[in-house]
Amino acid sequence: MDGDWDEVARIQFPPPGVHAIPTPVTTMTFDTSQELLWTGNEFGRVTSFYGTELQRYTSFKAHASADGSVRQILVNEKGVVALGPKDVHMAMRRGVPIWHIK
DSSP: OTTSOOOOOOOOOOOSSSSOOOOOEEEEEEOSSSSOEEEEETTSEEEEEETTTTEEEEEEEOSOGGGOOOOEEEEOSSOEEEEOSSOEEEEOTTSOEEEEEO
16 A cells, blocks of 8 residues: 555645644644635634645634643535634635534
8 A cells, every 4th residue: 555645746835824823733624625724723723825825725723722622523515614612613715604513
């Protein structure tokens, strides 16, 4: 199975915002409808990236920082669902909230 793929590039994972410090990713998933990589961090922020250089597409706060990290991200045709330790948040791909259950 070693000959199935080749690494073509290695890039540093960008921070969730322009002036933000890089934070460890707690979860990530690939979008099934768009060419996006979705990530969640320990401060409750969900960020999506596109392209081979991981340009930031959108970033939004799914959970309060005090509530903990994003544990899992699920993507469907209507938006993005982010699971936290105390709540569940759904938003459109642009970041507009659809619902939030605490």
